[in-house]
Amino acid sequence: MVKKQNKKSALLIIGNEILSGRTKDSNTQYIAEKMSEIGVPLSEVRVVPDIEQRVIEALNALRQNYDYVFTTGGIGPTHDDITSECIAKAFGVEYGFHPEAYKILEDYYGEGEFTDPRKKMAKMPVVAKLIPNPVSGAPGFYVENVFTMAGVPRIMQSMLDYIVTLLEHGDAVRSLNISVQQPESKIAQALGEIQSRVPEVDIGSYPAYRDGVHQTNIVMRSTDEALLQSVYDEVETLVKGL
Amino acid sequence: MVKKQNKKSALLIIGNEILSGRTKDSNTQYIAEKMSEIGVPLSEVRVVPDIEQRVIEALNALRQNYDYVFTTGGIGPTHDDITSECIAKAFGVEYGFHPEAYKILEDYYGEGEFTDPRKKMAKMPVVAKLIPNPVSGAPGFYVENVFTMAGVPRIMQSMLDYIVTLLEHGDAVRSLNISVQQPESKIAQALGEIQSRVPEVDIGSYPAYRDGVHQTNIVMRSTDEALLQSVYDEVETLVKGL
Numbered sequence: 001m002v003k004k005q006n007k008k009s010a011l012l013i014i015g016n017e018i019l020s021g022r023t024k025d026s027n028t029q030y031i032a033e034k035m036s037e038i039g040v041p042l043s044e045v046r047v048v049p050d051i052e053q054r055v056i057e058a059l060n061a062l063r064q065n066y067d068y069v070f071t072t073g074g075i076g077p078t079h080d081d082i083t084s085e086c087i088a089k090a091f092g093v094e095y096g097f098h099p100e101a102y103k104i105l106e107d108y109y110g111e112g113e114f115t116d117p118r119k120k121m122a123k124m125p126v127v128a129k130l131i132p133n134p135v136s137g138a139p140g141f142y143v144e145n146v147f148t149m150a151g152v153p154r155i156m157q158s159m160l161d162y163i164v165t166l167l168e169h170g171d172a173v174r175s176l177n178i179s180v181q182q183p184e185s186k187i188a189q190a191l192g193e194i195q196s197r198v199p200e201v202d203i204g205s206y207p208a209y210r211d212g213v214h215q216t217n218i219v220m221r222s223t224d225e226a227l228l229q230s231v232y233d234e235v236e237t238l239v240k241g242l
Numbered sequence: 243m244v245k246k247q248n249k250k251s252a253l254l255i256i257g258n259e260i261l262s263g264r265t266k267d268s269n270t271q272y273i274a275e276k277m278s279e280i281g282v283p284l285s286e287v288r289v290v291p292d293i294e295q296r297v298i299e300a301l302n303a304l305r306q307n308y309d310y311v312f313t314t315g316g317i318g319p320t321h322d323d324i325t326s327e328c329i330a331k332a333f334g335v336e337y338g339f340h341p342e343a344y345k346i347l348e349d350y351y352g353e354g355e356f357t358d359p360r361k362k363m364a365k366m367p368v369v370a371k372l373i374p375n376p377v378s379g380a381p382g383f384y385v386e387n388v389f390t391m392a393g394v395p396r397i398m399q400s401m402l403d404y405i406v407t408l409l410e411h412g413d414a415v416r417s418l419n420i421s422v423q424q425p426e427s428k429i430a431q432a433l434g435e436i437q438s439r440v441p442e443v444d445i446g447s448y449p450a451y452r453d454g455v456h457q458t459n460i461v462m463r464s465t466d467e468a469l470l471q472s473v474y475d476e477v478e479t480l481v482k483g484l
Contacts, residue, residue: 016444016446016463017446017448017461018270018271018274018287019274019283019284019285019286019287020274020275020278020283020284020415020417020461020463021270021271021272021273021274021275021276021277021278021284022417022419022461023271023448024268024270024271025267025270025271026266028260028263028266028267028289029260029263029265029266029267030263031263032260032261032262032263033262033263034263035263036262036263041261041262042261042262042263043261043291044261044288044289044290044291044296045260045261045287045288045289046286046287046288046289047270047286047287047288048286049285049286050446054286076426076430076447076449077426077427077430078426078429078430078433078434078447079430079433079434079437079438079445079447080437080445080446080447081447115427116431117426117427117428117430117431118427120430135451136451136456151448152449152450152451154451155451173262175262175264177264184318184319184320184359185319185357185359185360186359187320188319188320188321188359188362189358189359191320191321192320192321195321195322196321202258203321203322204258204259204292204322205318205320205321205322205323206259206265206393207318207394208394209377209378209394209396209397214378219259219262219264221258221262
């Protein structure tokens with residue numbers, strides 16, 4: 001039996017605020033963990049500024065290279081919210097009022113409060129399908145394999161819950177972890193030997209340096225639980241022997 | 243007088259641990275802030291896995307599009323540390339023992355402790371120039387416009403201090419910030435109007451949603467302090483009028 005390959009995903013963060021250092025991105029880690037769980041591992045992240053050409057180029061590169069692409073940020077009511085229009089341009093489809101999104105927002109705000117800036121949030125690729133936003137009304141959307149979410153973490157997370165139901169899940173990527181108060185170099189050769197022997201388990205070695213003490217965190221990841229456990233046991237024996 | 247343009251930089255993070263969600267990246271924010279200060283704004287970030295072809299492709303794209311490229315991660319002694327070899331391949335230059343790096347590491351560890359895995363850290367593009375590592379010995383390096391640092395934040399930061407002395411600094415990008423407990427949509431039109439009138443100041447509007455209350459953070463950024471202040475004053479008046 002040929003084992004089915006997991007689908008792969010990528011994340012595009014549209015965010016001057018990350019590139020300027022004003023904001024520390026926290027969405028990546030959340031999305032990465034979720035995608036490991038459902039077996040659609042995150043395989044690339046890009047952060048680009050709010051510049052149309054740059055967003056479109058990155059979108060087109062990622063949507064051709066990965067099964068699923070997530071975007072965060074830039075779908076609000078202000079002048080710097082250009083993501084929706086960029087997605088329409090990247091796909092070469094019409095950008096305009098999305099009737100269903102318009103209706104959702106009209107109901108959410110009430111007629112008198114449904115101002116022009118708020119109406120902008122109903123503009124998107126007209127062929128898009130909507131992603132509900134239980135937190136603050138304005139929906140996300142998807143076109144083919146590109147899923148567009150808000151950047152505000154709480155809203156993004158609620159949209160991701162819905163997106164997860166739309167994706168083709170694979171085998172969960174499980175991980176086990178061993179920490180040792182030794183520099184990496186002490187175990188480098190043995191770890192490398194195990195890695196070449198068992199390529200199905202991804203073995204990462206991450207150094208840390210705290211209070212003058214070298215530490216190494218060894219992270220083993222695989223969709224194959226039995227193999228993962230056997231590598232863990234071997235690494236544990238190795239570490240105890242130090 | 244034609245004003246000289248600031249040089250632009252990009253960051254390539256080689257890190258399975260970020261893509262799996264195990265580690266939350268903190269290097270981006272540190273580098274972004276530093277680059278704003280010295281007027282070499284960070285214009286793109288990519289995170290790719292420890293896969294040779296992916297690292298090389300990203301490196302080649304970024305080094306052609308930006309004046310300076312920084313990389314973090316993957317220069318240690320273990321099997322998953324492939325960055326140095328990827329950089330040699332991306333530039334098409336010889337990968338091997340760097341005599342100066344070899345000497346530094348030999349002195350750092352002492353002859354008996356300078357094991358094969360540690361010797362690996364002296365392997366890099368032989369044409370590279372070194373970046374000192376006052377924290378843990380093993381140097382970073384640079385080839386043309388690509389600067390290769392360790393991923394451990396403390397080590398990365400000390401390497402960045404040195405790199406900063408090698409770059410052509412531009413006008414610092416200064417920023418001012420106004421927060422208001424109103425949804426973005428209340429100020430979207432007025433902000434958009436100011437932005438079209440003063441394109442030299444980058445105006446970002448960032449929504450937040452806490453305890454059921456909408457907030458908006460308006461961030462103004464520019465290399466022109468006088469213009470920045472005038473936009474700030476205008477936005478302050480606008481916000482007070484809400």
